[in-house]
Amino acid sequence: MASCSYLALGDSYTIGEQVLLADSFPYQSVQLLRRKNRKFDFNAPEIIAKTGWTTDELAAAIGQTTLLSKYDFVSLLIGVNNQYRGRTVENYKEEYESLLQKAIQFSGNEPRHVFVLSIPDWGITPFAAERDSSTIAKEIDAYNSACKIITEGLHCHFIDITTSLRIDGRQTDFLAADGLHPSGKEYAKWAVQLSEAVSLNL
DSSP: OEEEOEEEEESHHHHTTTSOGGGSHHHHHHHHHHHHOOSEEEOOOEEEEOTTOOHHHHHHHHHTSOOOSOOSEEEEOOOHHHHHTTOOHHHHHHHHHHHHHHHHHHTTSOGGGEEEEOOOOGGGSGGGTTSOHHHHHHHHHHHHHHHHHHHHHTTOEEEOOHHHHHHHTTOGGGBOTTSSSBOHHHHHHHHHHHHHHHHHHO
8 A cells, every 4th residue: 555645835724733743634534535545655744833923934934844755745735824813915916826836846746736724714703703704805816816826836735614614713623722713513614625526536
């Protein structure tokens, strides 16, 4: 049985802020893949992510990390902190495209093995109760529109998890204790989408 390596790039949503590591979407995805796909021995995900990271901070961390020469599949979820800090979509587009190119390189130049998750709308959560949720939503939509165009233009997969969080984001059981980040229950929905997409493309 061939081993299968996975590199997960991102921010707090990738590490699973305030939930057990096993409840993060990368780890839940691997568990689903192990159960569904007997052709591969799926390794635990290698994660480069940290709460608060923007696109440039993720890029800097990648540059300082020793990685394998190739991963069987790569996920990328980044941009919410760019929006949170008030950075422009134009700035995001430039830095995001550079990151996606790196992700493609990590996949052995196999774009179909790169899976991008959309940016969650944190404005729907209790954490943002005193914020202008409609403005946040519009800005997140603009970021995601740019993200999707670049992702599909480079022939990678774009997975929409924003819709799911907008449906669940006011329900306590879908949120971590901080009222901002998802719980394992929400990440489980993302993991289903990612694992299904990976299964179809390995």
